[in-house]
Amino acid sequence: MGNASDIIKVGRFAPSPSGRMHAGNVFTALISWLSVRKAGGRWILRIEDLDPQRSRQEYARLIEDDLHWLGLDWDEGGLSDAGAHGPYSQSERGELYEAALSRLMATGRVYGCGCTRADLRDTEAPHASDGRVIYSRKCKPEVMPCYEPVASGKSLRLWVDDESVTYVDGLYGERCVNLARECGDFVLRRADGAWSYQLAVVVDDALMGVNEVVRGNDLLDSAAQQIYLYRLLGYEPPRWMHLPLVCNGQGVRLSKRDGAADMGALRARMTARELVGYLAYMGGLLPEPIACEPRELIGEFDVSRLPRTRSIRLTI
Ligand SMILES: [Zn+2]
Numbered sequence: 001m002g003n004a005s006d007i008i009k010v011g012r013f014a015p016s017p018s019g020r021m022h023a024g025n026v027f028t029a030l031i032s033w034l035s036v037r038k039a040g041g042r043w044i045l046r047i048e049d050l051d052p053q054r055s056r057q058e059y060a061r062l063i064e065d066d067l068h069w070l071g072l073d074w075d076e077g078g079l080s081d082a083g084a085h086g087p088y089s090q091s092e093r094g095e096l097y098e099a100a101l102s103r104l105m106a107t108g109r110v111y112g113c114g115c116t117r118a119d120l121r122d123t124e125a126p127h128a129s130d131g132r133v134i135y136s137r138k139c140k141p142e143v144m145p146c147y148e149p150v151a152s153g154k155s156l157r158l159w160v161d162d163e164s165v166t167y168v169d170g171l172y173g174e175r176c177v178n179l180a181r182e183c184g185d186f187v188l189r190r191a192d193g194a195w196s197y198q199l200a201v202v203v204d205d206a207l208m209g210v211n212e213v214v215r216g217n218d219l220l221d222s223a224a225q226q227i228y229l230y231r232l233l234g235y236e237p238p239r240w241m242h243l244p245l246v247c248n249g250q251g252v253r254l255s256k257r258d259g260a261a262d263m264g265a266l267r268a269r270m271t272a273r274e275l276v277g278y279l280a281y282m283g284g285l286l287p288e289p290i291a292c293e294p295r296e297l298i299g300e301f302d303v304s305r306l307p308r309t310r311s312i313r314l315t316i
Contacts, residue, residue: 007211008039008040008041008042009035009036009039009040009041009042009211009212010036010041010042010043010044010208010209010210010211010212011032011033011035011036011041011042011043011044011210011212011213011214012032012043012044012045012046012077012205012208012210012213013028013029013032013033013043013044013045013046013067013072013074014045014046014047014048014201014204014215015029015047015048015063016048016049016050016051016054016055017047017048017049017055017056017057017058017059017060017062017063018051018054018055018056018059018256019059019256019257019262020059020062020066020256020262020263020264021062021063021066021262021263022246022254022255022256022258022261022262022263023246023254023261023266023275023279023314023316024216024245024246024253024254024261026066026070026263026275026279027243027246027279027282027283028214028215028216028243029067029070029072030070030072030276030279030280030283030294031214031241031243031283031306032212032214033072033294034285034294034297034298034301035212035214035241035301035303036212037294037295037298037301038298038299038301041212042075042076043073043074043075043076044074044075044076044077044083044085044088044208044210045063045064045067045074045076045077045078045088046077046088046089046090046204046208047060047063047077047078047079047088047089047090047091048090048197048200048201049089049090049091050090050091050194050195050197050200051194052091052194055091057079060079060089061079062263064078064079066263066267069267069272070272070275070276070294071272071276071293071294071295072294076088076208085207085208085209090195090200090204093200093203093204094195096203096204096207097189097195097199097200097203100199100202100203100233101156101188101189101199103232103233104158104188104229104232104233107145107232108144108145108146109144109145109158109159109160109232110150110156110157110158110159110188111139111140111141111144111146111150111156111157111159111185112139112150112151112154112155112156112157113135113138113139113140113154113155113156113157113185113187114139114151114153114154114155114191115135115138115139115155119138120133120135121133133184134181134182134183134184135157135184135185135186137159137184137185139154139157140157140159140185144159153191154191155187155189155190155191156187156188156189157185157186157187157188158185158186158187158188158228158229159185160179160180160183160184160185160186160225160228161179161180162178162179162180162181163178163179163180164176164177164178164179165177165178165179165224165227165228167223167224167227167237167240168239169220169223169240169241169242170239170240170241170242170303171217171241171242171243171303171306171308172217172220172242172308175220175221175223175224177221177224179224179225179228182221182224183221183224183225186198186225197222198222198225198226198229199229201226202226202229202230202233202235203233205238206230206233206235206236210238211236211238211239212238212239212240212241213238213239213240213241214240214241214242214243215240215242215243216242216243216245217242217243217244217245217310218245218253219242220240220242223240223242241303243306244306244307244308244309244310244311244312245310245311245312246261246282246311246312246313246314247311247312247313247314248260248261248313248314249313249314249315251311251313253311254314261314266316270316271291272293273291273292273293274289274291275316276291276292276293276294276297277289277290277291277292278316280292280297282312282314283305283306283307283312284305284306284307285297285300285301285302285305285306
């Protein structure tokens with residue numbers, strides 16, 4: 001066995017092909033890529049197309065084209081499925097999620113929930129500080145484990161313990177989340193058969209050997225749910241680094257409907273080097289927005305320079 005310094009850093013970029021990438025997606029990709037390249041590690045491109053209604057192959061192709069344009073190369077994955085851990089599109093990984101679900105069912109913690117969206121909205125359960133509904137456990141059988149087969153048309157939920165999960169984020173430091181009180185029993189598979197983000201992301205990152213996850217801080221607290229799944233499935237959790245969300249000039253978080261900051265608009269008005277330099281400047285990696293290529297930033301890349309604010313504002 002080697003020591004920790006022998007472990008190769010494996011990062012990933014996992015966009016949803018539900019629209020053109022925007023500056024926030026590119027910021028996440030750039031930081032993850034720099035962190036991996038600085039450590040001489042491997043970078044994976046995974047297509048998170050779990051939602052068949054919103055995912056389009058043409059957007060996945062545009063994601064690849066935009067990454068090429070930016071100068072962000074990947075070692076595994078993408079639409080060509082190159083690498084030893086494929087397939088790299090979530091829509092083709094259903095058997096792997098199914099296998100993980102079976103193992104979770106064997107722990108006696110999974111139960112069927114027939115509540116509709118309206119039921120959940122009307123629930124008497126307390127609300128989390130951010131307005132999320134904590135599921136009231138209305139459908140949880142009194143005696144667990146429940147060995148009754150789950151009728152179709154029900155979602156599957158994971159019964160979580162009333163315990164705190166602690167982890168250290170690479171940017172925001174130590175976090176502590178009580179699952180039962182702050183998240184509640186969460187969905188693993190929706191009533192329509194779609195896999196939840198929580199289950200898919202854990203299975204994918206674990207099986208692909210990902211040990212560093214860089215993503216937006218809207219997912220900061222969901223790491224606790226994922227740690228819980230890692231433990232139940234017997235996998236080693238990765239290190240997380242959650243980044244400030246990129247907002248537009250009005251302070252509103254960028255979304256795929258925000259055409260002004262999407263890659264189509266950005267590519268029409270600036271060069272790749274200008275965009276990379278600007279994002280690096282926003283991320284504290286450059287003292288001013290000097291046009292440059294991603295590889296020119298590898299040597300000086302330092303996580304401690306990244307801003308620890310909740311958001312950063314785009315001014316281009
Ligand atoms: Zn229910």
